[in-house]
Amino acid sequence: MTLRTEVERPGYAAASEHATVCGTTCNRRHHCRLDRVWQQHDNCTHWSREYLHAEVIDLVGDAVAPPGVASAPDLVHGTVDVSSGNITFTIQFAPGTLNPQSTRVSVELDTDQSASTGNGVAGPLGVDYALDLYAASQTTISRATPSTCSTGGPCYTTVGTASLTLGMDTMTATVPLATLGNASGRMNFRIGTYLFPPPVTPTPSADWMPDITLPPAHVP
Ligand SMILES: [Ca+2]
Numbered sequence: 001m002t003l004r005t006e007v008e009r010p011g012y013a014a015a016s017e018h019a020t021v022c023g024t025t026c027n028r029r030h031h032c033r034l035d036r037v038w039q040q041h042d043n044c045t046h047w048s049r050e051y052l053h054a055e056v057i058d059l060v061g062d063a064v065a066p067p068g069v070a071s072a073p074d075l076v077h078g079t080v081d082v083s084s085g086n087i088t089f090t091i092q093f094a095p096g097t098l099n100p101q102s103t104r105v106s107v108e109l110d111t112d113q114s115a116s117t118g119n120g121v122a123g124p125l126g127v128d129y130a131l132d133l134y135a136a137s138q139t140t141i142s143r144a145t146p147s148t149c150s151t152g153g154p155c156y157t158t159v160g161t162a163s164l165t166l167g168m169d170t171m172t173a174t175v176p177l178a179t180l181g182n183a184s185g186r187m188n189f190r191i192g193t194y195l196f197p198p199p200v201t202p203t204p205s206a207d208w209m210p211d212i213t214l215p216p217a218h219v220p
């Protein structure tokens, strides 16, 4: 499945792509709408999975390095793709600012798009799940525990892990929606990055995307 058609026609994919999504065969070349509404379209009898795409950007050069540190990871672009029951985050850094030894990323996910559920954080965002992308290891998936968080206890509990792929200036993590409470893929999110181990405490954020002063990003 390619992204090109989706970018050109949001919400639609070519019949050949549709066959990949719904597991059935389309014998005519036309566009099939991809949403959760079950429809009949020639030989395609149904489809039930969403194919969503979102992008988020941030300034180059706005990352803040902790005292005594020469450079900090600088977020500049992110894409989110929902397909076949998985959600994939591809996070791009300004050239040369992703350090495989020390760059760590937190992706805050408001999977029900409700600020009143989950852990309330600046933004504002009601975080239901969080992803921890650590270049030196893997992706860790955590579920928010607002009941204990509100009384000073743990704010998250680990519910799974996923792979993490490093490029020259990118991190890519693919997570099954099943591990996010069977989320639909429609969600609000914010991506933060910091140095690990932190050179000072408490751990300072190096950069946010979108910035904390802006509304959170959203899928689609
Ligand atoms: Ca930035």
Ligand SMILES: [Ca+2]
Pocket: 110, 111, 112, 113, 114, 115, 116, 117, 118, 126, 127, 128
């Ligand atoms: Ca929420």
